[in-house]
Amino acid sequence: xxxxxLRPLARVLKARAKGENPDAIxxxxxxxxxxxxxxxxxxxxxxxxxxxxxxFFCAFGVIGMRxxxxxxxxxxxxxxSAVGNPIIGQRSDIVDRNGRILATNLQTHSLYxxxxxxxxxxxxxxxxxxIFPELDEAELLANFTSDRRFLWIRRQISPEQMQAVHDIxxxxxxxxxxxMRLYPNGSIAAHILGGASYGREGVASAEVIGVAGVxxxxxxxxxxxxxxxxxxxxxxxxxxxxxxxxxxxGGMSIMNAKGAASVLMDIHTGEIISMVSLPDFDPNNRPxxxxxxxQSDSPLFNRAVQGVYELGSxxxxxxxxxxxxxxxxxxxxMIDTQGPLTWGRFRIRDFHDYGPELSTTxxxxxxxxxxxxxxxxQIGAERQRDFLxxxxxxxxTPLEMVEAxxxxxxxxxxxxxxxxxxxxxxxxxxxSPVHLAAGYAAIANGGTRVEPTLxxxxxxxxxxxxxxxxxxxxxxxxxxxxxxxxxxxxxxxxGYEVGGKTGTADKPRAAGGGYYDDKVISTFAxxxxxxxxxxxxxxxxxxxxxxxxxxxxRTAGWTAVPVAAEMIRRIAPLLGxxxxxxxxxxxxxxxxxx
Amino acid sequence: xxxxxxxxxxxxxxxxxxxxxxENYKTQAEIADVRGLHSEIGAAHERLGMLRxxxxxxxxxxxxxxxxxxxxxxxxxxxxxxxxxxxxxxIIYPIPQILPITNxxxxxxxxxxxxxxxx
Numbered sequence: 001x002x003x004x005x006l007r008p009l010a011r012v013l014k015a016r017a018k019g020e021n022p023d024a025i026x027x028x029x030x031x032x033x034x035x036x037x038x039x040x041x042x043x044x045x046x047x048x049x050x051x052x053x054x055x056f057f058c059a060f061g062v063i064g065m066r067x068x069x070x071x072x073x074x075x076x077x078x079x080x081s082a083v084g085n086p087i088i089g090q091r092s093d094i095v096d097r098n099g100r101i102l103a104t105n106l107q108t109h110s111l112y113x114x115x116x117x118x119x120x121x122x123x124x125x126x127x128x129x130x131i132f133p134e135l136d137e138a139e140l141l142a143n144f145t146s147d148r149r150f151l152w153i154r155r156q157i158s159p160e161q162m163q164a165v166h167d168i169x170x171x172x173x174x175x176x177x178x179x180m181r182l183y184p185n186g187s188i189a190a191h192i193l194g195g196a197s198y199g200r201e202g203v204a205s206a207e208v209i210g211v212a213g214v215x216x217x218x219x220x221x222x223x224x225x226x227x228x229x230x231x232x233x234x235x236x237x238x239x240x241x242x243x244x245x246x247x248x249x250g251g252m253s254i255m256n257a258k259g260a261a262s263v264l265m266d267i268h269t270g271e272i273i274s275m276v277s278l279p280d281f282d283p284n285n286r287p288x289x290x291x292x293x294x295q296s297d298s299p300l301f302n303r304a305v306q307g308v309y310e311l312g313s314x315x316x317x318x319x320x321x322x323x324x325x326x327x328x329x330x331x332x333x334m335i336d337t338q339g340p341l342t343w344g345r346f347r348i349r350d351f352h353d354y355g356p357e358l359s360t361t362x363x364x365x366x367x368x369x370x371x372x373x374x375x376x377x378q379i380g381a382e383r384q385r386d387f388l389x390x391x392x393x394x395x396x397t398p399l400e401m402v403e404a405x406x407x408x409x410x411x412x413x414x415x416x417x418x419x420x421x422x423x424x425x426x427x428x429x430x431x432s433p434v435h436l437a438a439g440y441a442a443i444a445n446g447g448t449r450v451e452p453t454l455x456x457x458x459x460x461x462x463x464x465x466x467x468x469x470x471x472x473x474x475x476x477x478x479x480x481x482x483x484x485x486x487x488x489x490x491x492x493x494x495g496y497e498v499g500g501k502t503g504t505a506d507k508p509r510a511a512g513g514g515y516y517d518d519k520v521i522s523t524f525a526x527x528x529x530x531x532x533x534x535x536x537x538x539x540x541x542x543x544x545x546x547x548x549x550x551x552x553x554r555t556a557g558w559t560a561v562p563v564a565a566e567m568i569r570r571i572a573p574l575l576g577x578x579x580x581x582x583x584x585x586x587x588x589x590x591x592x593x594x
Numbered sequence: 595x596x597x598x599x600x601x602x603x604x605x606x607x608x609x610x611x612x613x614x615x616x617e618n619y620k621t622q623a624e625i626a627d628v629r630g631l632h633s634e635i636g637a638a639h640e641r642l643g644m645l646r647x648x649x650x651x652x653x654x655x656x657x658x659x660x661x662x663x664x665x666x667x668x669x670x671x672x673x674x675x676x677x678x679x680x681x682x683x684x685i686i687y688p689i690p691q692i693l694p695i696t697n698x699x700x701x702x703x704x705x706x707x708x709x710x711x712x713x
Contacts, residue, residue, distance in 0.1 A: 090643070101650035107640055184650035242655030243673070495676050570673055579676040 006030055090179060091208050092222045093231040094193065094215070096238040097271075097456045103183050103193055103215070103283075105208075109162050110178040111153040112203060115144045118172035127168040128153065131161055144172075155198065155206075156180050176203045181215075183283045189241050191277045191302040192234070192401065192454060195286035211286070212300070214454060216402040233456040235271035240264065243570045244274040251563030252278055252541065259296075259542035260563075261303035263433045264571065267441035267527070267536050269460045270450040272399075273575070275434070277303040294510070303540065305399060306407045308430040311540070312505030312556075314440075314525040315426035316372045320360055321443055321475045322387045323375045325467045331361045331474050335371040343418055348373050351555075364478045365486035367502065369425045376424030381415045384423065390449060390466050391439040393431050400454045407432045426503055433523070433538045440525050444479075444533040447472040480530040490561045491526060493568045495579020499533075500526030500564070502556035507543070519543045522556035524564040528572065529580060537571075539564040 006029045012022040094103040118124055121144035129137035132154060143151055156178050157165070165173055181196035194213020198206045207223075210216035218232055244262055252260040264274040281287050281299040290298045296307060323329045334357045341348040354368050363371035376384060388394060396408045410430035412419040422428040434452050441450040442463075449463035467475075479499030483491045487502045503523040506515035523540045527533045544559035545552040553559070572579075662671040 093646075100653075101646060104647045104650065105643060106647050107644065182647055182651075184647060185654045186656060188655060239655065242659075246659070493676070569676060573674045573676055573678060578679050 004029060004033065006033075090229065091181065091196075092227055092229060094222075095231045095233055096236045096241075097233065097273075098237065099231075099233075100238045101184060102189060102234065102236070102238065103181060103196075106180045106182045108156045108158065108178050108180045109175040110155055110203075110206070111157050111162075111165060112174055112176060113144065113151040113153055114172045114174060115146065115148050115151060116172070118144055118170055120170070121145050121172075124168055124170040124173065127170075128165070128173075131164045131168075155201075174203075176205075178206055179208055181208050185238065185242070186284070187280045187282050188238065188245060189236055189275075190280045190283045191300075191304070192236065192275055193283050194401070195283040197286075212403065213401050217400050234454055235266075235269075235273065235456045236275070236454070237273050237574070240571050240574050241274040241276070243574060244567055245276050245278070245280070247567045247570050248276050248539070248563065249278055251539075251566065252544075255541055255544035255546055255559045255563065257541040257544040257559070259303055261307060261433050261538075261540045261542075262564075262567065263304050263437040263536075263538045265437045265441055265450075265452060265536050267445040267450065267533055269457050270438065270441065270452045271457055272434075272437075272452055272454055273535070274571070275304050275454075277301070277305075277307075302401075302403055303542070304433045305397065305401060306403050306432065307540075308407055308410055308432050309521045309540070310427050310430050310505045310508070311433075311436055311521065311523050312426040312503030313367045313369075313372075314436060314501045314503035314523050315424065315429075316364055316367065317443060317475055317479060317501050318388065318391065318439060319372050319376050319379065319384075319424040320364055320478065321467050321471055322379055322384065324360070324471045324474060326379065326383070328378045329360045329375060331478065332359050334359055335363050335368075335374055337363070337368045337371045337374075339370045341370045341373055341421075343421060346418055346422075348421065361478050361481060364501065365481050367482075367487050372425045373421040376420050377417070379420070379424075381417060381420040384420050385415050387466070388423075388429070390464070391442050392449065392451075393429065393435055393439060397432065397434045397438065398451055398453070399434060407434070409435060426505060433540050436523070436525055437536050437538045440527060440536045440538070442466050443472060443475050444527040444536060445472070476527060476530055476533055479527055483526075487555075487557045488524060488526075488561045490557060491524065491565045493528070493565050493572070495581045496528045496568055496572050496577065497530040497580060498526050498528045498565065498568055499530040500524055500561075502561060504554065504556045518545075518552075518554070520554045522554065522560040524556050524560040526564055526568065528568055529577065531580070534577065535572075535575065537564060537568060539567065 006026045007022065008025070008029075011025050015022045015025060090105050093101055093105070095101055113124075115121065122141060125137050125140035125144055128140055129135050135153070140153075153173075154161075162175060165175075183190075183193060183195075192213050194210060194215040196208050196210050196215050199209040200207050210219045210222065214232065214234065215222070221227065222232060244264060248260050248262050251257075260276070260278045262274070262276045263272065265272050279299045287299060289295075289300060295301055296303075301307065320329070324331070329335070336356065337350065337354045337358050338356050339348070339350055339353060348369050350368050350370055352366075354362075354366050354371075358366060358368055358371055360371075360375070362368075363375070379387075385394070393409055394411065396405045398404070409432070412423070412428050419428050438450050438452045441452075442448060446469045447467040448465050451463065476499055479501055480497065481499075482488050482501055483498050488500050491498050491500055501524075503521075503525070505521045505523075506517070507519040507521055508515050521540060521542055522544055523538065526537045526539075528535060528537070539560045541556075541560050541563065545554050546558045547553075662669065665671075
């Protein structure tokens with residue numbers, strides 16, 4: 001670039017010749033030069049601004065586009081940084097105390113149809129009707145040819161059925177994945193497990209929800225993904241449960257009973273090892289709830305938990321235990337049993353006449369109503385009520401099942417003196433077999449209250465004391481004598497020192513007003529082994545009658561006791577209890593002659 | 595000097611860009627790999643669940659009882675009864691086999707016996 005001089009000589013000379021001031025030329029040139037410089041600077045600044053503007057535009061454009069894509073796209077789980085195991089989203093298994101599966105899941109498929117995609121609806125309908133006999137071909141065809149876009153055909157199908165549907169080859173038949181709840185053991189522990197069904201259903205998935213039993217009670221736990229598939233451990237023992245159901249079912253048919261229930265409980269922890277209610281059902285195919293008639297006739301009815309009955313003489317041990325605890329009697333105190341005992345318009349009778357008096361032990365052994373009522377009169381209504389409350393007889397059992405609150409004991413509206421007397425031998429207060437098991441557990445375990453539970457427990461706090469250890473030992477001894485020389489002589493199981501108390505209660509008429517003459521609830525509440533009690537077994541038969549003799553026998557000694565004895569014979573070895581057989585010492589006897 | 599610095603900085607930026615590019619693709623490959631593993635684990639869980647369910651179904655007490663009844667001739671299985679318990683001293687332990695003596699050593703014990711008898 002050629003720099004323009006401020007004072008060009010030619011112009012200065014010319015100006016001087018004309019007499020002008022040459023400085024004006026310099027000023028003019030200087031101004032021109034400044035103008036050119038300013039132009040140049042402005043141009044550069046404009047260029048820079050443009051570049052900067054472009055840079056900002058690009059930056060904001062990128063951010064804006066990114067925000068747009070984030071807002072417009074489907075949220076996705078950040079896989080790489082996901083904590084835990086993202087796979088186990090299934091419903092948890094339910095297992096028994098040894099980890100054997102009681103309920104698990106199975107991947108199956110559901111079948112649905114898009115009728116608009118079908119090419120040959122008639123052939124498809126025919127094929128489906130052949131695979132699933134319960135489907136109606138005409139109805140299917142009507143659905144397939146209607147305006148419907150979507151149609152469920154089956155909620156779950158087996159792999160074989162799925163292959164057969166594949167072979168139809170219709171593009172309008174589609175499969176969705178479907179999780180199915182499976183109870184591999186069939187009807188074993190059906191009442192405890194309950195059952196499951198589908199909640200919200202979609203094509204891609206369906207939620208499985210529990211409808212009864214522990215499935216419903218622990219629905220939240222079983223569905224919680226935070227457990228990472230940890231199973232729900234129950235206190236049940238599958239082997240014992242199966243054996244108990246088998247023996248009880250056999251006993252129920254031999255004794256011609258309408259129903260039966262049994263509860264086997266660990267007396268120290270309150271864990272329920274086995275709980276049976278017959279008749280039962282298959283939870284894989286849960287029957288419908290009865291809409292008419294008595295719910296207790298339905299196989300869904302859990303007699304062990306929901307069935308509240310007047311259980312009869314099995315309550316007598318609570319009366320004597322309390323009386324001994326209060327120091328009113330001891331095991332050898334003689335009790336007046338002269339009958340009948342009249343109170344107002346009520347007369348209390350015994351099964352036989354037991355003479356003028358019996359010892360407290362013999363009141364239990366012979367099961368004297370009059371003797372027990374006399375002891376109860378000494379105790380009084382208030383104290384009896386408190387004692388039964390301490391044993392848990394006044395509220396529903398705390399068992400972890402949705403049905404448990406429905407097993408609310410029926411108490412007399414007014415706990416009068418006559419109520420006290422009848423309750424002392426088990427009439428006038430209805431409770432469930434589980435209540436009775438918890439009560440007997442407290443009597444036999446050294447005298448502390450037990451909360452029945454269906455969950456496996458590892459360590460248990462000892463409950464509040466109900467009776468002293470000495471009274472507990474005396475009561476167990478009385479129960480043992482009932483089996484040795486009393487009403488439950490069929491209950492003897494060699495090696496297991498069974499102690500127990502029978503109870504035969506007339507069934508109250510459904511319509512109200514008195515009791516049936518020929519319908520009873522017979523119960524045997526047993527504790528074994530008596531020298532170191534570990535388990536309590538309650539067996540209840542509904543309307544049994546033993547018909548081998550000349551006339552039907554309905555007392556518990558003839559019906560519930562033999563069934564319970566057989567159950568103990570089968571169950572105790574499975575529980576790992578060794579029979580205590582007193583083998584006589586092999587003294588050195590030598591044969592001297594023939 | 596400044597020119598050299600600019601050149602070096604440009605090279606450093608290029609090198610870092612290359613490194614970031616490599617890392618990005620490596621990470622994406624790993625993520626895809628993990629996703630594949632997760633789905634494999636999921637499938638394995640599903641299979642395991644199926645096998646467990648089948649095992650539980652085949653071992654259900656009713657079926658085992660029926661099988662024990664069917665094969666009673668061969669196996670003679672009975673329900674566990676109290677008389678199945680025994681004592682340890684009722685068990686006959688197998689007598690351990692003594693290896694044959696291959697290199698016997700002759701020993702005379704006559705003198706010792708006489709001494710013992712004297713005492």
